[in-house]
Amino acid sequence: SYELTQPPSVSVSPGQTARITCSGDALPKPYAYWYQQKSGQAPVLVIYKDTERPSRIPERFSGSSSGTTVTLTISGVQAEDEADYYCQSTDSSGTYWVFGGGTKLTVL
Amino acid sequence: QVHLEGSGGGVVQPGGSPRLSCTASGFTFRNYGMHWVRQAPGKGLEWLAVVSDDGSNKHYADSVKGRFTISRDNSKSTLYLQMSSLTSEDTAVYYCAFSGYSSGFDQWGQGTLVTVSS
Numbered sequence: 001s002y003e004l005t006q007p008p009s010v011s012v013s014p015g016q017t018a019r020i021t022c023s024g025d026a027l028p029k030p031y032a033y034w035y036q037q038k039s040g041q042a043p044v045l046v047i048y049k050d051t052e053r054p055s056r057i058p059e060r061f062s063g064s065s066s067g068t069t070v071t072l073t074i075s076g077v078q079a080e081d082e083a084d085y086y087c088q089s090t091d092s093s094g095t096y097w098v099f100g101g102g103t104k105l106t107v108l
Numbered sequence: 109q110v111h112l113e114g115s116g117g118g119v120v121q122p123g124g125s126p127r128l129s130c131t132a133s134g135f136t137f138r139n140y141g142m143h144w145v146r147q148a149p150g151k152g153l154e155w156l157a158v159v160s161d162d163g164s165n166k167h168y169a170d171s172v173k174g175r176f177t178i179s180r181d182n183s184k185s186t187l188y189l190q191m192s193s194l195t196s197e198d199t200a201v202y203y204c205a206f207s208g209y210s211s212g213f214d215q216w217g218q219g220t221l222v223t224v225s226s
Contacts, residue, residue: 001170033212035153042203042219043153048210086153088212095167097143097155 002026002091004100011106018074020103022087025068032070033088034063036081037102043086047072074105082107110134112204112217119223124194130187130204130217137185138162143213144178144189146200154200157189194224 004024012018022032031050035043045054047063050070060075074081087100116128130142144156157168157178166178177190187204201219208215 031211033210035213037153042216043213044216045210045212045214048212048214052210054210054214084152088153088155096169097158099145099153099155102152 002096002098004087004089004098006085006087006100006103008101009104009106011108012077013108014079015076018077018081018105020072020074020085020087020105021069022071022100023069024089024098024100026092027068027070027089028065030090030092030094032063032065034061034072035086035088036083037086038083046085077105077107079107081105110208110215112206112215114202114204114217114220117202117220117222119225120194121226122195122224124224125190125192126194126222128189128191128202128220128222130189132185132187135208135215137180138182140206140208142178142180142187142204142206144176144187145203145205145213147203147219148197148200151200156202159187191222194222196224198222199224 034047036046037043046057046061050065051063062073064071084102086102111133113131120126141160143158159166159178163180175193179188203219204217205213
């Protein structure tokens with residue numbers, strides 16, 4: 001089965017830049033998506049189609065793609081950004097959806 | 109405003125066969141493919157199944173294929189997940205979700221908890 005690989009944890013101080021990677025053999029096509037999930041809440045889409053940001057998501061969230069790795073970048077991290085982040089994509093046929101294992105972002 | 113209301117969760121005995129429902133409002137349900145995603149306690153998100161807008165195409169994750177059945181009733185704007193042969197590993201919050209504009213999961217229900225326990 002297709003897998004997406006994320007680091008289990010990333011830690012940054014407030015105001016610094018956090019980068020969370022996601023690797024998968026089928027990337028960069030199909031697209032990758034990123035979700036933020038805070039404790040006890042449903043996930044929220046923060047990046048879609050590798051680099052697009054929903055209108056209500058702050059500009060400090062951005063996405064990029066290079067080879068078989070996509071990256072979520074949070075510039076000027078704030079305490080409220082502390083959450084779990086998941087990448088998501090599909091297999092090469094577009095038939096099966098898959099999530100990465102998730103990365104816990106800690107704001108020191 | 110899009111709203112997805114999940115129901116049907118609770119405590120289920122091992123081997124049980126509950127049916128989850130997800131009732132949609134605020135959008136034209138019949139126009140969108142719908143998904144189920146679950147999250148075991150303290151674990152990550154796991155995609156389970158998708159059904160096409162007209163219900164004719166369905167795909168499942170290997171972990172639930174043959175045990176879970178996704179379906180929908182467009183006349184009732186409701187998505188279903190029929191579960192069977194449950195074990196403790198199926199204990200999770202079950203979310204319904206779909207793509208409204210992004211091709212990703214930009215709309216989520218609030219989740220319904222299924223606890224498999226004797």
